[in-house]
Amino acid sequence: MRNVALKTTSTNKVANRQVISDTLLELGKKDKDILVLTSDSRGSASMVQFGKELPDQIVEVGIAEQNIVGMASGLAHAGKKPFVASPACFLSMRSIEQIKVDVAYSQTNVKLIGVSGGVSYGALGMSHHSVQDLAVTRAIPGLDVMMPADRHEAKKMIEALVDYDRPVYVRIGRNPVEDSYLSDDYEFEIGKAVTMKEGTDLTIVASGETVRIALDTAEALEQDGINCRVINIHTIKPLDEVAIIKAAMETGKIITIEEHSIYGGLGAAVAEVVTQNHPVPMKILGIPDEPAIAGTTGQVFDHYGLSVENVKKVAGQLLAAN
Secondary structure, eight states: OEEOOOOOOOOOOSOHHHHHHHHHHHHHTTOTTEEEEESSOTTTTTOHHHHHHOGGGEEEOOSOHHHHHHHHHHHHHTTOEEEEEEEHHHHTTTTHHHIIIIIIITTOOOEEEEESOBTTTGGGGGGTOBOSHHHHHHTSTTOEEEOOSSHHHHHHHHHHHTTOOSOEEEEOOSSOOOOSSSOSOSOOOTTOOEEEEOOSSEEEEEOTTHHHHHHHHHHHHHHTTOOEEEEEOSEEESOOHHHHHHHHHHHSOEEEEEEEESSSSHHHHHHHHHHHHSOOOEEEEEEOSSOOOOSOHHHHHHHTTOSHHHHHHHHHHHHHTO
């Protein structure tokens, strides 16, 4: 577990998808085995510039998500390092059999980048929301699952994945998100949680874009004299069980926040560890068992209580129940 107590008030205007594209472009100029495959998603994945500068290292498959995964697997068998950049809602659902068999079961070195994940497609609603992908992908043997908190972590994650010889599903959002880190000058390790803030009264566990909500909630709770630990789980599988058990033992209560269904995602993963090792009161905050509403990310988050105000309220209820 890494200890990082960072706060920032900066407003980020660069989306994770752009950072990933820029990072792959920089690395791809040095390593010709790095390939990007898109499914009529070059624009939505921010891979336009990559294609212009490295036209021989990008493959446009068209709207054929099942094919793109199979092709990436074949390229990996040939010694290439393929990165598939496709909308998360389609990549994780339409091609899940190919992900299970061609990628995970075959242990091919394919990196699957699910872009515009969660509810970031906004007004397009249920058909384009991707709030079941973590549940599906983390249940597949041999497939790692990750989600960066901000642009700094997205860069670190891609740099680590280029030479990481395992299949991985990475989910990112569509829009810029406020920084959770001041810079990328910190140690990133696959499978190791990052303690963003130490605390002893309770722990908030978050992943992806909800990490910023967790940090802001902890700051608000601190003004009320509540010392809240914040853990960023950027690698949902393999999960840092040590960090979770330590938090359960030392803080006694846990809240999880996720841009995902309350079933099978981050909260479920944390609960599986807690209940089998050191049971403590928990609350899982996410999308309930219903088609998520259409709206901007902020509107959807507010509707389902993924906000500082609601998380703070839930924390108060957990502490009062002691």
